[in-house]
Amino acid sequence: MRLHVSDVGVRFGKITALRSVHASADGGKVIAVLGPNASGKTTLLRTIAGLQSPSSGKVELDGIRVNAMSPHDRASKISWVPRIAEVAGSFTIRRVVELGRFALGPSQSRVDDALSKVDLLDRSESLWHTASAGMRQRAALARALAQRTPGGLIVLDEPSSALDLHHLQTMGDLLRNCALDGDIVIAALHDIGFAMEIADEVLVLKEGQIVLAGQTKAVLTPSSLGGVFGVDLTWATDESGKQHLVTP
Amino acid sequence: MRARAIFVIFLLSILLAASATLRMLITRDVDGSITLVFPEEQYFLYRIVPLVAALIVGAGLGVSGMGLQVLLRNPLASPWILGLSSGAGLGVMSNLYFDYTYGMSFIGSQSIAAVIGAIVALSLVYVLSRRRGGIDPMTMVLVGVVISVLCGAGIMILQHAVPMGLRGAFTTWLMGSLPEVESWGKLSILGGITLIGIVIIAWWGPTLDAACLSDDEATSVGVDLPGIRRKLFITSSVLAAIGVILAGPIAFVGLIAPHGARLLLSGSHRILTITSALCGALLLICADDIRQLVDLGSGRLPIGIVTSVFGGVVFLVLLLRGRGRI
Numbered sequence: 146m147r148l149h150v151s152d153v154g155v156r157f158g159k160i161t162a163l164r165s166v167h168a169s170a171d172g173g174k175v176i177a178v179l180g181p182n183a184s185g186k187t188t189l190l191r192t193i194a195g196l197q198s199p200s201s202g203k204v205e206l207d208g209i210r211v212n213a214m215s216p217h218d219r220a221s222k223i224s225w226v227p228r229i230a231e232v233a234g235s236f237t238i239r240r241v242v243e244l245g246r247f248a249l250g251p252s253q254s255r256v257d258d259a260l261s262k263v264d265l266l267d268r269s270e271s272l273w274h275t276a277s278a279g280m281r282q283r284a285a286l287a288r289a290l291a292q293r294t295p296g297g298l299i300v301l302d303e304p305s306s307a308l309d310l311h312h313l314q315t316m317g318d319l320l321r322n323c324a325l326d327g328d329i330v331i332a333a334l335h336d337i338g339f340a341m342e343i344a345d346e347v348l349v350l351k352e353g354q355i356v357l358a359g360q361t362k363a364v365l366t367p368s369s370l371g372g373v374f375g376v377d378l379t380w381a382t383d384e385s386g387k388q389h390l391v392t393p
Numbered sequence: 394m395r396a397r398a399i400f401v402i403f404l405l406s407i408l409l410a411a412s413a414t415l416r417m418l419i420t421r422d423v424d425g426s427i428t429l430v431f432p433e434e435q436y437f438l439y440r441i442v443p444l445v446a447a448l449i450v451g452a453g454l455g456v457s458g459m460g461l462q463v464l465l466r467n468p469l470a471s472p473w474i475l476g477l478s479s480g481a482g483l484g485v486m487s488n489l490y491f492d493y494t495y496g497m498s499f500i501g502s503q504s505i506a507a508v509i510g511a512i513v514a515l516s517l518v519y520v521l522s523r524r525r526g527g528i529d530p531m532t533m534v535l536v537g538v539v540i541s542v543l544c545g546a547g548i549m550i551l552q553h554a555v556p557m558g559l560r561g562a563f564t565t566w567l568m569g570s571l572p573e574v575e576s577w578g579k580l581s582i583l584g585g586i587t588l589i590g591i592v593i594i595a596w597w598g599p600t601l602d603a604a605c606l607s608d609d610e611a612t613s614v615g616v617d618l619p620g621i622r623r624k625l626f627i628t629s630s631v632l633a634a635i636g637v638i639l640a641g642p643i644a645f646v647g648l649i650a651p652h653g654a655r656l657l658l659s660g661s662h663r664i665l666t667i668t669s670a671l672c673g674a675l676l677l678i679c680a681d682d683i684r685q686l687v688d689l690g691s692g693r694l695p696i697g698i699v700t701s702v703f704g705g706v707v708f709l710v711l712l713l714r715g716r717g718r719i
Contacts, residue, residue, distance in 0.1 A: 196609045220615030227610055233466045234605035235659035247603045248615025272659065285610075292614060 146172040146207055146222075146296050148193070148329050153202035155188050155353075162188040163353045166202070170346070172296055172327040175320055177340035177361070179333075180350035181374055186333040187228070187302050189350065193331060194225045194300040206298060220248035224289035226301040230281050232273045238284050239269035245292035252291070259290035262319055264312065278307035286316060290323075299323055301332040305339060317343045337390050341365055349373055365390060398664045401657045405671035412678045416444050419685040421693075427686060443571035445580055447677040447696075450571070450640045451650070453587040453632040455673020456594055456666055458647030459654070460629035463601045463662065464622055465519075469534050469708075471648035472511070472633035476540035478644070480514025481507040481637035483544040483551075486563065490551045493559065504583075507634040514540050515630055569641040569697020571681060583635050590632045591670050597621065598663025605662075643697050645704020646676050652707075676700070 148170045155163040163185045170176055178186050191197040193204050195211035204211045206222055214222070224245070232241055242265075243256050260266040263283035268276075276284065282304060289299055299320070305313050313336075320330050320343055334340045340347060340361070347364040349357035351373050357364050364370075367378040367390060380388045417440050418429040432440050454472060461470040461477075472478050484506035491497040518540050522533035552563040594601075603616045611618055636643055650673035654665050657672075680699040687694055 191609065194609075194613060196612055216612070216615040216617050220613065223613065225609060225613035227607065230610065231607035232605055233463075234602065234662070235655050236602070236605070237660065240602070240660055241606075244603045244606060244614055246614075247599065288614075 146298065146327065146329060148298060148331075149205045149208075150193065151202055151205075153189075153192055153199045153204060155185075155192055155197060156200045161353055163192065163199075166353075166355055168348060168355065168358065170329050170331070172329055173324050174345045175324045175330040175332070175343050176346045176348060177332055177334050177344035178348045178350065179335075179337065179340060179370075179373075184350040185353040186350055188353075189348075190300050190302050190331065190333055193298075194223050195219050196225065217248045220292065221294055221297070223298045223300060224293045226285045226289045226299070226304045228303040228306065229278075230285040230288075234273075236273050237270050238265055238273060238276060238280070241273055241284055242269070242287045242291055245288035245290075249292065249294075255291045256287075259287040262290060263287045263315065279309060279312060282307050283312060283316075286319065290319065293323065293328065295323075296327040297329075299328055299330045301330070303333050303335060305334065305336060313339060337365065337370070341390070398658055402664075402667060402671065405657075405668060405675060409671060409675050409678065412675060412682055413444055413448075415682050416440065416447075416678055416685070419682065421685065421688065425688060439573045442575050442580070443573050443681065444678065445584070446571045446575060446639050447681050448674045449580070449584045449587050450636040450643060451646055451674035451677030452591060452670035453673070454636045454643060454647040455650030455654070455669040455671075455676070456591050457629040457632035457636070458673075459651035459662070459665060459669040460594055460601075460625045460632075461515075461647070462651055463604055464625045464629065465533060466605070467533055468652070469648070470537075471645065472629070472636070473642065473644045473647060474534060474541070474708075475518050475537035476514040476544060477511045477630060477633040478637055478642040479541040479544035479548070481511040481634040482567070482642045483514075483547045484508070484510025484634075485566075485637060485641075486548045486551045489563075490555060493555055504634070504638050507638045508631055510544075511630040511634040511637070512627065514544060515626065519626075565695065566641045567697075568695035569643040569700070570695045571640050571677075575639070580639075583639060587632060587635055590628050591666060594625070594628055595663050595666035597625070598661055598666060601625075601662035602660075641697060643677070644701045645708060646673050646700055649704055649707050650676055 150166055150168040153163055153166040166189060178189060180186050188197060192199050195214060198212050211219065239256065242260055246252055246255065257266065260269050263286055265280065265283055265287060286304060293299055305316055308316060317339065324330050344361045346359065347361050348355055349364065356373060357369055367380060370390065371378040376392055378390050378392060380390065382388055418431060420428050420430050422428060458471040461472065461475060462468055485503055488503045488506040518533060518537045521536045548567065552560055555563065600616060600621050603614055604611050604618065604621055608618060633647065651669045653672040654668035658664055658668055680696050684694050684696050684699050
């Protein structure tokens with residue numbers, strides 16, 4: 146699978162959310178999208194997932210425009226994980242995860258497997274409105290796992306903001322495994338440490354434009370990121386010898 | 394879950410049969426006393442017709458309310474609160490007015506006017522409630538109330554424009570009442586359309602489940618949101634309009650029935666459609682039972698007053714709880 150984003154611009158009335166964005170990715174990669182607040186991360190991800198039509202340019206998966214795909218085709222190729230999953234009905238967590246199979250046909254084994262991977266199998270009969278924010282984020286990931294077709298595209302918009310350290314690590318492992326299956330995984334993240342852990346490549350947005358792009362280690366440096374976010378950053382080394390970007 | 398669903402449907406059916414039997418048996422004697430006797434042959438039709446009408450109107454309003462709550466992602470949505478009933482009422486009243494003044498009416502014109510009125514009212518509410526591409530639930534309720542008031546004003550203007558003798562009939566109609574005399578042909582057609590509408594919405598159940606996710610999530614799992622919203626919009630409006638054609642503007646049944654159904658069962662909208670229909674029919678027949686039992690000295694109350702008193706309290710509770718879920 147190949148994702149190609151060419152000259153994409155998105156405007157909301159007089160506000161330009163994205164301008165002239167170019168990017169491409171092949172299967173097997175995890176790509177982190179970073180940037181300050183209101184830099185256009187969510188708009189870019191929604192456009193890539195076919196949930197937002199671009200005002201200019203195009204997004205293609207294997208040469209097919211994503212916003213021209215039928216709902217069924219899009220669901221079979223692209224899974225979406227929102228920042229906050231919203232469910233308006235009185236559903237159990239299991240039912241919410243089952244909805245990932247809406248267009249593709251029911252599969253109890255896929256649903257059970259996905260629930261198990263995010264540690265929600267034993268809580269799957271709990272009602273959605275009783276679930277914590279972290280459980281909801283894990284359920285949203287499980288829904289994407291139940292929906293995904295290996296070799297497809299998984300788009301995640303700040304999927305880890307409510308996760309504890311254990312489940313953050315689990316999510317990182319699951320996303321890396323999806324990439325090993327040939328998926329393209331694109332995630333907007335605020336946790337730079339988590340981005341360094343899981344991402345092969347990084348896109349950094351500022352004011353609707355990509356200002357940095359490339360291999361994670363090359364892009365995530367104190368000088369480059371510090372300039373984008375307007376803060377001083379430096380490297381710190383932990384006991385295991387790993388380097389982290391921290392504020393001095 | 395399936396066993397619970399079967400049990401709930403069975404229980405509601407038993408309660409429905411019991412309340413319907415009660416409706417057939419309640420007899421108010423000349424001295425005001427209440428007895429339970431099977432009606433004599435000449436009164437049988439006057440009992441069975443409003444019962445059948447209550448079944449059609451209640452089931453239709455219950456399912457219409459459920460559809461609107463999913464369509465608008467708003468637990469406070471109902472045909473009455475969103476102005477559908479008033480819009481349909483204005484349609485019916487306009488038809489009556491033009492029929493009286495200019496002799497402009499034809500077979501089915503009242504029904505067509507009600508459906509058009511309902512769809513126009515809901516369209517206005519939908520368009521005027523949009524904010525930055527989304528729909529704000531509270532704005533929608535407020536806009537619905539405003540549209541309802543405007544339609545009510547239109548109805549009053551028409552009421553004012555007809556001769557004094559007709560005004561009483563207009564007022565009675567506005568309170569909402571089940572017909573005691575109605576042709577079986579009309580009941581069959583409207584009942585048939587209601588049944589088809591309910592079956593269609595139940596058929597869409599899994600899609601409605603997925604449509605309860607946020608717009609982005611629903612689209613990403615493969616729901617054609619604009620398509621299902623358009624279809625639900627029309628079907629809910631038709632079901633609400635049928636209620637208005639048969640019984641006038643009946644308040645709150647479309648709001649309470651889906652909430653009652655959700656209290657009994659959570660989850661699938663396929664089952665919820667059936668339980669909302671049963672709850673709606675049960676509510677209206679119980680309200681009719683109460684109506685038969687209460688006489689304030691000026692005759693029996695119109696059924697719309699009974700549903701308004703009961704429904705108003707429930708609506709207030711839902712509003713104050715402020716966390717009603719669809």
